[in-house]
Amino acid sequence: MKITVIHGQNHKGNTYMIAHELAEKIGGEVTEFFLPRDFDEPCLGCWTCFNKDLTHCPHYKKLKPLMDAMDEADVVILASPVYVYHATGQMMSFLDHFGTRWMVHRPDARAFQKQGVAIATAAGGGMASTTKDLYHSMFFWGYPRIYRMGFAVRAAKPSEIPEDIQKKIHQETDRMAAKIRKNHAPFKPTLKTRMWFSMIRWMHKAFWKFEPDYGYWEEHGWHGKNRPWKVKRKKRG
Ligand SMILES: Cc1cc2nc3c(=O)[nH]c(=O)nc-3n(C[C@H](O)[C@H](O)[C@H](O)COP(=O)(O)O)c2cc1C
Structure with missing residues (x-):
């Protein structure tokens, strides 16, 4: 499996420890990026990506290695410490x-x-709202399986994490890694994804013919019967 990890911080603290441990336990080719070390640009709000294409983003050159690694991965891990x-x-x-x-x-x-x-x-708190921040992007990118792991570690660094919490973390990463290894593509979309997709499709057709989005959907046949999750399955034998 190809695994890409985006760390929302530069340092190797509590969050790094857990994300890295999970990636290693899943096993395979692991690629890791640290923010802001590997990408340090705020969005300029120029709308170039919406009006043209992401390749025209002023930060595209810096963004591309991270974007390519995520696009090529089977599993993407977004990890962040809770800040406010x-x-x-x-x-x-x-x-x-x-x-x-x-x-x-x-x-x-x-x-x-x-x-x-x-x-x-x-x-102590804020894991649910933080994993939700990360979940929202992955869900609306179209990821069909998204898992959330939040830990109140009661510590500023890994060596200070109480033993019982450390044990729980190791058990959870074991369980999650096994689940991820067991699940593999092709995936069926969840009902929630199908509902969102249908609603957007209807919206496009009814009143929101924003280009180049509309043309992109047309090109892929998504306004018709084709769907982005329909993949050609390899013939057996
Ligand atoms: C700027 C800042 C804001 C924080 N905000 C919260 C918070 O809202 N809730 C909380 O429980 N911990 C908060 N913390 C503590 C960290 O989330 C916690 O120690 C975390 O495990 C640190 O992970 P790291 O070692 O990967 O940096 C904050 C820490 C910092 C530096």
């Missing part, structure tokens, strides 16, 4: 760059065959 109840600013800035990949605009069909994991650690 949400994902870190640098993680949110990174995710802003993929607004154009949201289902309503121009999703990449490969997204509909990926597993995603949202990981957050906090001293």
